[in-house]
Amino acid sequence: MESNPWALIGMLLVAAMTFYVGHRSSRFANSTHDFLVARRTVRSRRNAAAISGEYLSAASFLGVAGIVLKEGVDALWYPIGFTAGYLALMLFVAAPLRRSGAYTLPDFLEARLGSVTLRKVATMFVCIIGILYMVPQLQAAGLALTTLMPAPAWLGAVVVTGIVMVNVIAGGMRAVTVVQALQYWLKLFALAAPTFVLCAVFFVARPDGSAGELGAPTAPTFPEETSVSIHTNVGLTVGSETLVRDGDQQMVWVPGDVYRVSAGTTLRFPAGAPVPVVSGATEDNPSWLRPASGGAEDLLSTYSVIFATFLGTMGLPHVLVRFYTNPDGKAARRTTVHVLLLLGLFYLFPTLLGALSRMYVPELLVTGRTDAAVLLLPSAMLPGLAGQVLGAVAAAGAFAAFLSTSSGLLVSVAGVVSTDVLHGRVRDFRVAAALVALIPMGLAVGLHTEDLSLSVGLSFALAASTFCPQLLLGIWWRRLTWAGAMAGMIAGGTLVVIALVGNTVSKYTGNWAPWFVEQPALITVPVAFLVTVLVSLGTSRGMPGDLNAVMLRLHAPDPLGFMRDRAVARFGRAEERVRLSRGRHRK
Incomplete structure (x- = not known):
């Protein structure tokens, strides 16, 4: 480009x-x-x-x-x-x-x-x-x-x-x-x-270059002969037979196989050829428009x-x-x-x-x-x-x-x-x-670099499996103890970190990770809540005075007027505390 x-x-x-x-x-x-x-x-x-x-x-x-x-x-x-x-x-x-x-x-x-x-x-x-x-x-x-x-x-x-x-x-x-x-x-x-x-x-x-209507019963197609440069190693799949040229070599890709393409390769596709997709992506438009089609x-x-x-x-x-x-x-x-x-x-x-x-x-x-x-x-x-x-x-x-x-x-x-x-x-x-x-x-x-939403999604999974249970239970459940909170945080966080490591290794070794490694929150969040509650019930003497x-x-x-800011009393120099204690909040 x-x-x-x-x-x-x-x-x-x-x-x-x-x-x-x-x-x-x-x-x-x-x-x-x-x-x-x-x-x-x-x-x-x-x-x-x-x-x-x-x-x-x-x-x-x-x-x-x-x-x-x-x-x-x-x-x-x-x-x-x-x-x-x-x-x-x-x-x-x-x-x-x-x-x-x-x-x-x-x-x-x-x-x-x-x-x-x-x-x-x-x-x-x-x-x-x-x-x-x-x-x-x-x-x-x-x-x-x-x-x-x-x-x-x-x-x-x-x-x-x-x-x-x-x-x-x-x-x-x-x-x-x-x-x-x-x-x-x-x-x-x-x-x-x-x-x-x-x-x-x-x-x-209606500018030229459309790969087809989204409601078409097939995959997107190349509207004209197109060359695509591959910058990272990818695995590609197709939904129907597709003619592909790699340099002087011409081949036909068929559905069901994953074709490994190395970085630096330039692929050429004739006009009207179905668009291959990276492994795991939705190939055809009907599946793209239908939820949970997999x-x-x-x-x-x-x-x-x-x-x-x-x-x-x-x-x-x-x-x-x-x-x-x-x-x-x-x-x-x-x-x-x-x-x-x-x-x-x-x-x-x-x-x-x-x-x-x-x-x-x-x-x-x-x-x-x-x-x-x-x-x-x-x-x-x-x-x-x-x-x-x-x-x-x-x-x-x-x-x-x-x-x-x-x-x-x-x-x-x-x-x-x-x-x-x-x-x-x-x-x-x-x-x-x-x-x-x-x-x-x-x-x-x-x-x-991977899909940004998927990468950030793992950060959300870690936050949901560590701090979310402690905040909800800490605010709304009197029987939470520090031992229960620590156990739940470590249990949920450890599972997500293991999934993160497994997902990273999978990206470099053939994308073998199952869904619960790529998206672990459905398992890790209930585990974190369950561990937090059970350990808290077993350590009820650990509630603060x-x-x-x-x-x-x-x-x-x-x-x-029950709210008190811990920060003013704990941090900063003595003259800062005096000055801040006289400050007024803007409405």
């Missing part, structure tokens, strides 16, 4: 805007309270935009359209789960979590259950989830860069890491909040504008996705930390309502782009780079300057997604490391941010 200079300009403008806004906001950050919870004064609407900005990651901006292109209606559970998770969070978690007065997720568990050991285990899982979630953001930055211009993939990961690290080190949560709120609206425009234009082009002009395993995998996305949202540390920035529990609940509206609006657009991509960029099904659909579709439907400009707008939004999500992840993990491993000072936060940022950058450069006071603080209405 030809390089798109407008995309580079768009990315540079987003990078410059991010740096400028972050630098300007960081001038007001000078205490531990500013760096970790933005002094708990973020209003609900701004916080909702900031949450949406950091939550709409590479998996949302690029991955949803890519997985819709690849899997069809089964993929719709991803945006549904990503959004619906906030409904459960609003009903059961947001307000009590803010009323706890905690500073971080491990701090909440210690406040509720009174165990320093449990806090250390929670710190470990926060770091694992944060790093696991950040890796696909950096990989997506490399994918966007290599898709639109001749540049090495590692450059995107390094650039995003550098910008994010500078902003987080300079201003922490206070700087990142303003940046993320602005970037939500930028991402919404960057998807909405191309979607409206391309839908108008589709219905009015039988019982497909249905179980879908339920597992629902478990992971719906319950994983309330266990993501970088999402939960934003509710600590609200003034009170009422504002936290109101924030969640706004988030539901913002996310529901956003996810309309990548779904439409994924459907259009199946008709106009079917070659992505061959290369396996379906996550690039949003970036390549504009030029495929509108050749020339107009398509390049639309592609540049989408690329700018994608770059904003990488930056905002990576910023939120780095703030949350650095905050936990600085308060639980170091001494909780501003200097410790900055050191933690620098160290934490380098780990996912190294993994992103070294690991193979201040249980009644803690439960009252979690559930008493805000005007009664």
